Amino acid sequence: MVPVSTYDLVVVGGGSAGVTAAVAGARMGLKVALVERYGFLGGTLTAAMVGPMQSFHAGETQVVKGLAQEVVDRLRATGDSPGHVPDPIDYCSSITPFDYEGLKRVLQEMCVEAGVDLWLHTLFLDAAVEGGTVRHIRVWQKDGVKELAARFFIDASGDGDLAAAVGVPFQVGREEDRLPQPMTMIFSVGGVNWDRVFDYFQEHPEELQHPVAIHGTIDPERLRRLPFRGFSAFPTLLEEARAAGEFTIPRQRLLVFESLRPGEAVVNTTRVQGLSSLKGRELARAEVEGRRQVWELVDFLRRRVPGFEEVYVIAVAPQIGVRESRRIQGEAQVTQEDILAARHFHDGVVYGAYPIDIHDPATAKNKTRRLPEGEYYSIPYRALVPQGTANLLVAGRCISASHEALAALRLSPFAMAMGHAAGVAAALALKDGVAAREVDADALRATLAEQGAFLPEA
Numbered sequence: 001m002v003p004v005s006t007y008d009l010v011v012v013g014g015g016s017a018g019v020t021a022a023v024a025g026a027r028m029g030l031k032v033a034l035v036e037r038y039g040f041l042g043g044t045l046t047a048a049m050v051g052p053m054q055s056f057h058a059g060e061t062q063v064v065k066g067l068a069q070e071v072v073d074r075l076r077a078t079g080d081s082p083g084h085v086p087d088p089i090d091y092c093s094s095i096t097p098f099d100y101e102g103l104k105r106v107l108q109e110m111c112v113e114a115g116v117d118l119w120l121h122t123l124f125l126d127a128a129v130e131g132g133t134v135r136h137i138r139v140w141q142k143d144g145v146k147e148l149a150a151r152f153f154i155d156a157s158g159d160g161d162l163a164a165a166v167g168v169p170f171q172v173g174r175e176e177d178r179l180p181q182p183m184t185m186i187f188s189v190g191g192v193n194w195d196r197v198f199d200y201f202q203e204h205p206e207e208l209q210h211p212v213a214i215h216g217t218i219d220p221e222r223l224r225r226l227p228f229r230g231f232s233a234f235p236t237l238l239e240e241a242r243a244a245g246e247f248t249i250p251r252q253r254l255l256v257f258e259s260l261r262p263g264e265a266v267v268n269t270t271r272v273q274g275l276s277s278l279k280g281r282e283l284a285r286a287e288v289e290g291r292r293q294v295w296e297l298v299d300f301l302r303r304r305v306p307g308f309e310e311v312y313v314i315a316v317a318p319q320i321g322v323r324e325s326r327r328i329q330g331e332a333q334v335t336q337e338d339i340l341a342a343r344h345f346h347d348g349v350v351y352g353a354y355p356i357d358i359h360d361p362a363t364a365k366n367k368t369r370r371l372p373e374g375e376y377y378s379i380p381y382r383a384l385v386p387q388g389t390a391n392l393l394v395a396g397r398c399i400s401a402s403h404e405a406l407a408a409l410r411l412s413p414f415a416m417a418m419g420h421a422a423g424v425a426a427a428l429a430l431k432d433g434v435a436a437r438e439v440d441a442d443a444l445r446a447t448l449a450e451q452g453a454f455l456p457e458a
């Protein structure tokens, strides 16, 4: 006999979207289980060491609030984030640096306080579905396979594992060749001499400029004085290293953010292409290649980058970062046109302004497409509602969006806001006894607004 546990709501995935979904549902009185394969929360933000969060703002307007802002407030209270600060890369309206361990702590505290039952070290296996209604999921733990039955489910696995298991159609990759955005292995270093870095930029400002900066040029002196520094720079040094046979990574610029501690930095520059994160053997190869690239980059930093001569590695991310995998087919799909036209859907539940940011699946290039400065787009509730199901929602980077649209919507503040919306929608569906697709969008928006979310006129 497989042991069975029963809940109102089961959330699969304890990342940005899953935690806010579980907390939102539990605060509305639901008995909630959160299923997470690792022993800690935060998902890509902590397991893949992604950061800073970007962006809560559209120009001067803060467009992500609610539970996502509560996470930031709590991080500030524990000294684990300065809050929202200017983006040193000049790529988006604000960034929100945070400490990884601080985030694990805050997310765990929010879940525990809300009464969420944390099923950590628990791997989602498959699901039982009857006529579009998910009855239970099966999970694997060290002591065997177990069942979690619930009235409602949220797939916040990033990969859409639950939605795919119950037969929801999905897409992977770009239209022309089905290739998704590349994976990246992030690592942190200590021993950075920031003064030396900025002295170099003063002498070589051209190494700092990049074509997608909002304001056209970046002033090295202003950058030096920012509370949190960083750069997307050194194209010449990278090409020199490539010509010398020292650098093989398909990337044109070095992307680095300062971390919260003096002399430390996070390097987001490796790039693994042509392997699928959805296939076990290929994911393993991606991990191996990502870690190989880390050490190639460390050699490059020490040998060629001013201010990085003495760096030492503090941590390599526990797992390679996956930008894109399954995008499920929902009742609505967000497209590139919706993003660039800053479209406001009548059932918009999440707002954002981060540009379409495509790390090319096959070359060393990045492509950016912006909406007008200060404007913002919306994610409709229907993009969270998978086709053909009654009691299932998705939240986070597996929502219903085109390859291009997801290149904007995958960012962590939006994942948190989507989770918030999904958790509240689950509670409303159960209260009203309706299917996910029948949840009253006006009531959902009103409840989210009462809970502090940003909800402008639709």
Ligand SMILES: Cc1cc2nc3c(=O)[nH]c(=O)nc-3n(C[C@H](O)[C@H](O)[C@H](O)COP(=O)(O)OP(=O)(O)OC[C@H]3O[C@@H](n4cnc5c(N)ncnc54)[C@H](O)[C@@H]3O)c2cc1C
Pocket (backbone or CB within 6 Å): 012, 013, 014, 015, 016, 017, 018, 035, 036, 037, 038, 041, 042, 043, 044, 045, 047, 048, 050, 051, 052, 053, 054, 055, 122, 123, 124, 125, 156, 157, 158, 159, 161, 183, 184, 185, 268, 320, 321, 322, 323, 395, 396, 397, 398, 410, 411, 412, 413, 415
């Ligand atoms: C390299 C890289 C750089 C990025 N840079 C930034 C950035 O600078 N700023 C920013 O804001 N965003 C950035 N992003 C995007 C952002 O980090 C993610 O898209 C976002 O955090 C995804 O949140 P999520 O909750 O949807 O998924 P995740 O955070 O991936 O959460 C999914 C959770 O589900 C769990 N899970 C998955 N499958 C199973 C299973 N079968 N059983 C049990 N548990 C499972 C995972 O362990 C994980 O905890 C970046 C992403 C990458 C990969």
